[in-house]
Amino acid sequence: MAAAEAPSVPGISRREFLYYVWAASIALYTGEFLALIIWYAIPIIREGEFGSVIPVNPDRLPPVNDAPTNFSEGRFWLVNLDTTSSEGVERMYRASDEASPIQGVAAIYKVCTHLGCIYSWNAATNRFECPCHGSKYRLDGRRIQSPAPRSLDRFGVTLVYADGSETAAETDDGGFFLPVVIDESKTLAEIRVDTGDRADGPITTLLSEVVPA
Ligand code: FES
Known part of the structure; x- marks a missing residue:
């Protein structure tokens, strides 16, 4: 079966056509690469949100x-x-x-520093308490009771x-x-x-x- 030939465009040689296709591919690749760099460079954490x-x-x-x-x-x-x-x-x-x-x-x-549960303040016992495995902490965050490491x-x-x-x-x-x-x-x-x-x-x-x- 005969190999597919590059389309014939009036006024452009086959060699020029292939060159333009190659140049367009490079430009597209470079554009995507630059877009990725810009995307990573722009901060995604907005002011007032966690992480800022x-x-x-x-x-x-x-x-x-x-x-x-x-x-x-x-x-x-x-x-x-x-x-x-x-x-x-x-x-x-x-x-x-x-x-x-x-x-x-x-x-x-x-x-919580044990396995990452969200603990809360217990106003009755005056300390932070984790509901998952019972770790307890003083008001300043110091461990009172394990298993918190x-x-x-x-x-x-x-x-x-x-x-x-x-x-x-x-x-x-x-x-x-x-x-x-x-x-x-x-x-x-x-x-x-x-x-x-x-x-x-x-x-x-x-x-x-x-x-x-
Ligand atoms: S995650 Fe808090 S005690 Fe286990």
Whole structure:
């Protein structure tokens, strides 16, 4: 059977026709490749969604050692901690193996560190409790009871003041976000929670095995 011949176009030789077909194929391939690069380069996480920096009005910050504020859109709990305060000691207390006071604002990821269930705050027992296998956590996310292998994860927090100054969360030796202490001499304008910047909770002794300080 005879091989199929390239169509004959008036004014264009067979060689020119094949050249144009080849050039069009290269142009199409290059276009698709560039489109893919652009698609990957454009951020798909929009402002205010999980994965971005979420601005929080200071009005939503709970009082010291009070029950946490739930931010379902950002998948975090916002807490305001102070183990030097006599307020809310049933929720936030200092354990004997904690050398320094725990003070400041922290944003806690809402996923249990055991197998990823969504835990909740239990106002009756004053702690976070996971419905799946019974892990429990103190207000700051430290493990009270296993099988959780580590304390709850935290997101990076930055406090922004009315004068434009900012204080970002520092990390401990293991890279875990420490609470950010509020400068009471300034007016707090905004709390920024970076839900794209998460630090694993540390592996600490279970609070159920540690006596209160
Ligand atoms: S997933 Fe929370 S205790 Fe297992």
